Amino acid sequence: xxxxxxxxxxxxxxxxxxxxxxxxxxxxxxxxxxxxxxxxxxxxxxxxxxxxxxxxxxxxxxxxxxxxxxxxxxxxxxxxxxxxxxxxxxxxxxxxxxxxxxxxxxxxxxxxxxxxxxxxxxxxxxxxxxxxx
Ligand SMILES: [Zn+2]
Numbered sequence: 767x768x769x770x771x772x773x774x775x776x777x778x779x780x781x782x783x784x785x786x787x788x789x790x791x792x793x794x795x796x797x798x799x800x801x802x803x804x805x806x807x808x809x810x811x812x813x814x815x816x817x818x819x820x821x822x823x824x825x826x827x828x829x830x831x832x833x834x835x836x837x838x839x840x841x842x843x844x845x846x847x848x849x850x851x852x853x854x855x856x857x858x859x860x861x862x863x864x865x866x867x868x869x870x871x872x873x874x875x876x877x878x879x880x881x882x883x884x885x886x887x888x889x890x891x892x893x894x895x896x897x898x899x
Contacts, residue, residue, distance in 0.1 A: 771863030775856055782852040789827040793820050803829035804852050811845045 782804050784790070791800040795814035800807040838849040875885045882894035890899050 768863060768866045771859050771866060774859040775863065778852055778856045778859065785829075785852065787826065787828050789823075789825050791823045793823070795820065801852075802827065803834070805834045806850045806852060806855075808848045808850075809845065810847070813844070 781801060785801045785804055789800060789802040791798065791802075793799070796811050798807075798809040798811070800809070834849055835851055835853070837851070837854070840847040840849075870881065873881055873883055875883060877884055877892040877894060877897060877899065879897040880892065880895040882892055884892060884899060887893070887899065891897070892899060
């Protein structure tokens with residue numbers, strides 16, 4: 767969980783860096799997806815666009831540092847576009863990683879204060895922290 771979360775964060779950061787220099791896109795007849803300038807961009811073209819080239823594409827395209835830091839939607843009737851900044855994808859992974867990192871496995875017979883193993887303890891006092899059981 768911890769490593770997976772870190773790997774996911776690293777992946778998104780890498781994608782963000784790549785997107786500053788490259789425009790990576792995938793297009794089908796009605797839907798286009800693009801990664802560029804720190805933003806993931808979804809384009810929906812109902813009915814399709816015959817000028818559209820389908821499939822994967824990757825073109826060198828340097829961008830000034832990401833101008834879009836928040837979600838933006840554009841509506842060109844009948845098509846529409848959603849722009850989602852990549853940093854938003856890091857947030858859930860980062861939170862999950864932090865939670866996994868902070869939480870320690872809890873012992874079944876552990877002290878409620880310090881988690882010291884109290885199996886067989888008959889004194890009623892934790893030898894580790896001195897707390898009452
Ligand atoms: Zn204790």
